[in-house]
Amino acid sequence: MAKPAQKRKTPAKKAPAKKKPSVAKQSAASEEFALHSLQDAHESSPKFDADVDQMLEFYEQMLLIRRFEEKAGQLYGLGLIGGFCHLYIGQEAVAIGLQSALNKEVDSVITGYRDHGHMLAYGIDPNVIMAELTGRQAGISKGKGGSMHMFSTEHKFYGGHGIVGAQVALGGGLALAHQYNEDGGLCLAYFGDGAANQGQVYETFNMAQLWNLPIVFVIENNGYAMGTAVKRSSAETEFHRRGTAFRIPGMDVNGMDVLEVRNAAEVAFKHVRDGKGPVLMELNTYRYRGHSMSDPAKYRTREEVQDVRDHKDPIEAIKKLLMENGKTEADLKAIDKAIRSRVAESADFAESSPEPDPSELYTDVLVEEY
């Protein structure tokens, strides 16, 4: 793991740098530019104050993602899922912590190709997600998108994009639409530590801040851009600082603790909803599996993975909290059992559903007829 998912101390506030002499340069509109204010607010009380029912809900949602992804891995091994399949195991707290804080009536979400977890976090029927993975007519994209290309406009979930970084600019557009329509919504745009090095990300940072767009940029830093550790690919590995040049406040968040993620989300979303422009959140997390199903993950040791599983697992953490709050092992086992059976049902559905009709080959290329 390139960077431990733990709290770091806030860098000391520096005196404003001496202004460089420049020709015809306008002075900054506000000298009181506090890039750390959100981080400070988050760290003052980093854990979301959840009641037992909320914790139970987080537990169930994260467990659903984990069991679903484990099943998807199995189905891939059986040849029922083809192509690329990127699993979300280990990162569950990020999607659940953030998306639980959304206003689902108006807010939009967009992400890259590791998108199953974000779909499940919306409560979208696991059957249609699994059926998409197996390429069946009943899949949410009629079997034409696959693992990387799932969408639910009904839930304002805009995919599911396969080109690393593209979802960031598209997310900027969704945020522009929120602003244009004055609907009070924000866009949550997820991308990885790998995508964080793409040029268009910075083009979007610039325009988002320039136009004060309601967008939360979320870097899911799982330590590896495919097989390349962050320290081998990134000159600045503290990704929450990457917005500094655009005056976008950054937040450095433990992405392995759903209550910390949720707490950070509350702080960030409020900032954006108050009309103060974009926020950049770095969620420090870890993926237990390879980059995709075809990645043997030889670039890291078994011990490294095991260490995170043993000490930082987000599901085990919330489980422990629940037990401290009166839930029994048996209560939680029962939940696990119900989820396993729900996931097994989705796998059966995905396996037994028919493939798309051959005529579907030619549908949906264009909306209109010419």
Next chain:
Amino acid sequence: MAIELKMPALSPTMEEGTLAKWLVKEGDQIAPGDILAEIETDKATMEFEAIDEGTVGKILIDEGTENVAVGTVIAMLDGEGDEETPSAAPAPAAEMPAGEGKKVGQEPSEAEITKPAKAEPKKDPEIPHGTNMATVTVREALRDGMAEEMRRDERVFVMGEEVAEYQGAYKVTQGLLDEFGPKRVIDTPITEYGFAGIGAGAAMGGLRPIVEFMTFNFAMQAIDHIINSAAKTNYMSGGQMRCPIVFRGPNGAASRVGAQHSQNYGPWYASVPGLIVIAPYDSSDAKGLMKAAIRCEDPVVFLENELVYGRSFELPELDDHVLPIGKARIMREGSDVTIVSYSIGVGLALEAAEELAEEGIDAEVIDLRTLRPLDTATILESLAKTNRLVIAEEGWPTCSIASEVTTVCMEEGFDHLDAPVLRVCNEDVPLPYAANLEKLALIDTPRIVAAVKKVCYAE
């Protein structure tokens, strides 16, 4: 010693302009850097600056005079008796001086291309008989099409470099900011990849963006969003997620701007399922298809041509002039041979047809207007009538629209062919800067005439 002050060329494609205002009068003493006059080009009002010292002598062209050709002597400057080369230069230092030797260095090599077609085009059957016609430039027609759709639909907005406060790098968006305000006419930084993605995302989010590229050469930085984000999303989502967006701007060779700024992307985009590609020639099609493109539920690449922006054509005076996407137009009826073209090539094809008519060859000219989906029925019907076909395309020959049309004729019209299909395209080289080489590289009327004669076995 008297110095001639000449009408300067203030843009690569400028051939004439309006002498809007004199800021000096006869007898005034002037120094280098003084502004002598304001000159209006088809794109902007520019200041004309003195580079020599002296006294303004005779003013030869009155202010307010329109259509003053580049190189015309507009005033005399009585110098201090020095023997230096007489010259005067336009204000921006980067612009080319309008000095001696201009004829060699600055004459747009595609003067033939820019010459308006003499041929009277056939009336568009889509336009009701008896409709009043106004004469309007392609530039204005495009702008009016956008403005009408912006009035009609609140979701429509324009974004791009210099579209708002500058009024458009090529003046196509002139006046839109005044009418619609900065919320709907958005100046972007020079970040094509980013703003193309933001535009596509806004379309996915329910808006109707018109994304202007200053030229399509710069859209190469953004081609990922045009193809991977805009064109494929509807299919990948099983029809759930649409991307109704218009990517527009000038395409193809301009004049003397070198290889990186002179390319026709028609064949690139036309090869992509999920895109609509439109490349109009005249004002009526520019407006009618622009309106159709904005209303279209699919992503549209709308390819304009800088050299055609300033040309005037008839435009029907209709309240709502919308033309069908995917329909070619017969610009001139003929019986001996078919010339298929699009965009700027249509003007050349019509000229060639007139020349051929003088030699007794009656050519039919088809303007494809939409490159994808291609109206193969109109091409094949014409081929069935004429049995001979030439494609004229301002672009490279390899993997071109011409290649595609040739294949269609071969696969579906073979029995009607009396001669092999020929294509007349640009030369297969990056476009050179030198005036003579550029002229050699670009398609022109004589080449179309020669190809037509060949398929007619007339040589």
